[in-house]
Amino acid sequence: MHAAIRRLPSxxxxxxxxxxxxxxxxxxxxxxxxxxxxxxxxxxxxxxxxTLPPDPARRLDDLVRWLFxxxxxxxxxxxxxxxxxxxxxxVEGYGAPLRVTVRTGQGGRRTLVFRTATSNPFGHDRRSDxxxxxxxxxxxxxxxxxxxRALDVGTILRDGRLLSLGEGGEFYLLTDFAQGSLYSEHLxxxxxxxxxxxxxxxxxxALARWLVRLHGRRIDEPDAYxxxxxxxxxxxxxxxxxxxxxGRDAAGAGPGRLRAIEERCLAWRWRLRGREGRLARTxxxxxxxxxxxxxxxGARFTALDASRGCKGDPADDVTALAVNFVFFxxxxxxSWAEGLGPLWRRFWEVYLAESGDEGLLEVAAPWLAWRCLxxxxxxxxxxxxxxxxxxxxxxxxxxxxxxxFDPGWAEELFR
Numbered sequence: 106m107h108a109a110i111r112r113l114p115s116x117x118x119x120x121x122x123x124x125x126x127x128x129x130x131x132x133x134x135x136x137x138x139x140x141x142x143x144x145x146x147x148x149x150x151x152x153x154x155x156t157l158p159p160d161p162a163r164r165l166d167d168l169v170r171w172l173f174x175x176x177x178x179x180x181x182x183x184x185x186x187x188x189x190x191x192x193x194x195x196v197e198g199y200g201a202p203l204r205v206t207v208r209t210g211q212g213g214r215r216t217l218v219f220r221t222a223t224s225n226p227f228g229h230d231r232r233s234d235x236x237x238x239x240x241x242x243x244x245x246x247x248x249x250x251x252x253x254r255a256l257d258v259g260t261i262l263r264d265g266r267l268l269s270l271g272e273g274g275e276f277y278l279l280t281d282f283a284q285g286s287l288y289s290e291h292l293x294x295x296x297x298x299x300x301x302x303x304x305x306x307x308x309x310x311a312l313a314r315w316l317v318r319l320h321g322r323r324i325d326e327p328d329a330y331x332x333x334x335x336x337x338x339x340x341x342x343x344x345x346x347x348x349x350x351x352g353r354d355a356a357g358a359g360p361g362r363l364r365a366i367e368e369r370c371l372a373w374r375w376r377l378r379g380r381e382g383r384l385a386r387t388x389x390x391x392x393x394x395x396x397x398x399x400x401x402x403g404a405r406f407t408a409l410d411a412s413r414g415c416k417g418d419p420a421d422d423v424t425a426l427a428v429n430f431v432f433f434x435x436x437x438x439x440s441w442a443e444g445l446g447p448l449w450r451r452f453w454e455v456y457l458a459e460s461g462d463e464g465l466l467e468v469a470a471p472w473l474a475w476r477c478l479x480x481x482x483x484x485x486x487x488x489x490x491x492x493x494x495x496x497x498x499x500x501x502x503x504x505x506x507x508x509x510f511d512p513g514w515a516e517e518l519f520r
Contacts, residue, residue: 175210226328283407289393311404313455356491389413477501
């Protein structure tokens with residue numbers, strides 16, 4: 106195997122007696138990755154290769170020699186999106202392809218295309234988007250008749266080497282383990298006891314202040330805010346995906362009601378135009394099952410599973426956590442007055458006072474609606490009674506119909 110190429114071990118390696126190939130000098134665990142949990146979030150973003158490797162002709166020659174033994178690259182030329190002219194000429198595509206002319210081991214010629222994806226605002230702004238597109242192409246091109254064949258897929262390493270993933274399967278992620286207990290366990294305990302202690306309030310305040318610090322860095326990327334709003338509605342994990350997961354007979358959430366919620370949320374997409382200045386560093390999935398508090402009565406915690414590119418509207422994180430104070434109390438309504446209700450109020454008070462985010466309540470409605478749809482989902486919480494689902498969705502509907510969300514509305518669910 107040529108030094109510039111590293112591949113995943115083949116199913117045939119063991120039979121052929123070949124050792125599994127490994128990357129030399131792999132990066133140390135955690136190197137260059139953003140740290141989400143902790144008192145002061147590190148907002149460093151890892152620099153990544155986005156387009157072509159340096160000296161692409163040499164790197165492609167290495168790849169070709171490995172894929173097609175005896176072959177070599179003769180010429181590499183950039184391909185334009187369109188070779189035509191005039192009003193119908195296409196000037197931009199989704200990638201930066203290269204035409205690669207190969208001399209085969211038998212003396213013939215073969216022409217290949219080396220495709221890389223470029224960042225753009227059409228759902229390809231994240232590396233994961235571009236990787237997903239390449240993998241999907243590799244998995245599906247060869248399923249169609251009369252279509253160009255997909256020969257390999259891989260990634261460009263920092264030093265320009267090409268790492269083949271053509272023989273790979275599912276991807277994995279290796280992380281640290283957070284010691285402690287999920288915040289959801291604490292909320293269940295408060296609901297069962299019916300009373301929040303001083304350390305419960307301290308934890309609630311710590312969560313609010315962590316978000317204040319995290320959201321304190323605003324980001325000037327209008328396209329990223331547009332994407333956050335678009336994903337809020339149309340992503341599989343967003344509003345449309347949640348609604349699709351309800352089925353036709355969810356008690357307390359019939360098709361007509363869900364359609365009306367969808368339509369109101371879609372109207373909010375246009376109301377959020379012009380709010381691009383709200384874009385901030387976010388967690389993206391800040392709910393009690395993604396928060397681990399250290400053992401004891403302290404307020405130190407670790408966050409899990411940051412999502413959605415860690416860029417969005419602060420209302421996403423705020424409503425993602427806040428709605429759970431209502432959710433964990435809805436079946437133990439007596440726990441609201443002295444238990445989860447004080448946490449709901451303290452969380453909003455601390456966040457709004459210390460963030461100074463006067464616009465949050467003006468944009469919270471669709472984010473709250475999404476999170477209400479999540480906690481009411483019969484797939485995630487099949488044991489939730491119809492009355493509880495009806496009450497929580499009612500809070501979402503009231504918010505969507507108003508110009509400004511009032512946290513005090515939650516109190517009315519428990520009277």
